[in-house]
Amino acid sequence: MSANKFPVESLRDRKRRQTRERIIETAFALFMERGFDVVTVDEIAQRAEIGRTTFFRYFGDKQEVVFSTEDDFLRALTAAMRDAPTEPLQDLAQALATSRRLLLAICTEAARNPGHYAVYHRLVKQHPELEDRHTRKTRHYADLLEKHLIDHGTPPATAVLAAQLTVACYQAAWRLGSHDATAVLREANDAFDLLLGATAT
Amino acid sequence: MSANKFPVESLRDRKRRQTRERIIETAFALFMERGFDVVTVDEIAQRAEIGRTTFFRYFGDKQEVVFSTEDDFLRALTAAMRDAPTEPLQDLAQALATSRRLLLAICTEAARNPGHYAVYHRLVKQHPELEDRHTRKTRHYADLLEKHLIDHGTPPATAVLAAQLTVACYQAAWRLGSHDATAVLREANDAFDLLLGATAT
DNA sequence: GTTCCAAGTGGTACTTAGTACCGTAACATG
DNA sequence: CATGTTACGGTACTAAGTACCACTTGGAAC
Structure with missing residues (x-):
């Protein structure tokens, strides 16, 4: 196996x-x-x-x-989850910080193959049925993030929301979207900053 | 026409x-x-x-x-957008407040037909291919929200993020999901409170 | 190397979704 | 009532996906 x-x-x-x-x-x-x-x-x-x-x-x-690279992304994510610190995560801000780092692991993996990512990005954006499938993938990430948070002590409602907000940042980046993996990564981080900036103020 | x-x-x-x-x-x-x-x-x-x-x-x-009820939802949304106050929306918090109200209009419309919604909910949750399509619908809402915000003066990056965060709250509610439309509505509001609560503090 | 098993391959045939086309029936309008 | 328009249902087609089967090829044991 x-x-x-x-x-x-x-x-x-x-x-x-x-x-x-x-x-x-x-x-x-x-x-x-x-x-x-x-x-x-x-x-x-x-x-x-x-x-x-x-x-x-x-x-x-x-x-x-x-979506043939899906497995690589999942491996990267689970690895990052395995290596994540095991402090308990209580509130939304903590949960978001964690899931942000985990999402980053996926984007980093994607950036390892910029050429492929660019093509993938174009294809998916041009075909609604492919974008449907792409969001299924994203949903799956959200599920995994959610589970991770819950396993680390985040209350379910908070965990679910944190996971969804995290993929929302990713989606925003994807939507603003250059075909470049590192650019998407940067934009996702900007989105987080914007979100958490509002939180901090 | x-x-x-x-x-x-x-x-x-x-x-x-x-x-x-x-x-x-x-x-x-x-x-x-x-x-x-x-x-x-x-x-x-x-x-x-x-x-x-x-x-x-x-x-x-x-x-x-x-997804035959889609049209009703879209009508409800566009009507709400038409009736929305035309104050300029600058920062993320303002944008979120607005898109929250617009999303509420959709949920309210859904709640007008609780029986149908319950069946729809069950069906979609049980079939990944239907959930794919459901999220396409959600993406469309996000697009409309985004456009509305931009038309009211929100900077593009903020608008995109606000729209995605809004549907994230909806998704969280859907995921926590009872088959009951009003319950989903309530949970979506809870999600917003959690999100904005973090913002306020 | 020969033998034998497991795994991979490609062909045929089938079901179903979705499209194009066409003759016919039903409604609308004068 | 006559005429044009719109809806209908049937036939025939393409392509995705599944089931099945006979054949080949790689691995391993002797």
Whole structure:
């Protein structure tokens, strides 16, 4: 179950990884070229030199290809949560400070691959159905943040709100949105400052 | 184009409204009975005694039936925006107060039909693809709020954030979520109080 | 290396959502 | 009542996603 990173990647694993990457590259290229909706799975499969069936073995549906980096973000987030200090978090301000730091971990991970992020950003912004899915992802982050806060002693109502406010800052940044990951990160921080600045005064 | 409410509803209009309502009722009944994903459009059409083609004439896709009350909410929101005082809105606190009032208008409209809201709530919570669409609706509200604020002099960055924070409060209420519209309304207000309470201190 | 098992692959066939088109029926208007 | 417009339902099509099956390939044991 766990990815024991060093039992040497077998030939099978390498091939699997390669075809996965080939699918992703092919799909993104086609999507950017002609738009997500008009590109068929058949087409992606052909260009990636695999069968249609195989495509759906790697990705549950056409949209999932677009969100293929999701796992990396989740890993970054859970790692950050694991490393977070275990002080009890009582009020909204404390909760926000924590979830802000956790969100930052995700953005930082995204910034590790600026090119990919830029393409992702454009694609999602241009296709409502992809943005729907993107917000599902965001909802999931909110759930994880919320759980983390509750586990650290934040009252449920406060935790839920803090999580939602945090993703709201992220959404604001996304919306103001340059296609640049680090810019989004900066804007998210600005949003937090604005929010907490109001709090401090 | 505009619904001139009094040229007396023609026979055609009445029929149209009736079939529309019949489709909605039939669909909701089936969805609640067996789940959104397993009910086919064919089935809805048969039970509603219309052709499959007609279904898609009334609703762009299967999901749209679930969100058939959307128009009412939008009407309520735009009406509230029209009636809103035209003082200039500068800082985040002012912007939040305004968008809070506007959001309230939507919730109030929802509370006018508690039974329908309860069913809607259950359905959406049980089906991720519907929740995706639900958040698209919420995004749209955010866009409208944002525009309203900007039109009333709020600086763009502040407006975007205020709009996102507002829907965050709504989302928190939704998530804490009883199936009851008035309860959601109350919880949303609590969320605002919590948020602004931090602001005031 | 040969054998054997597990895993990955691609093809066929099926269901369903959604679109385009067309002839027909029902309403509206003079 | 005649005529134009709007709504309707059927047929046929494309594409996503699923189920199933026969085939191939990598891994491991002997």
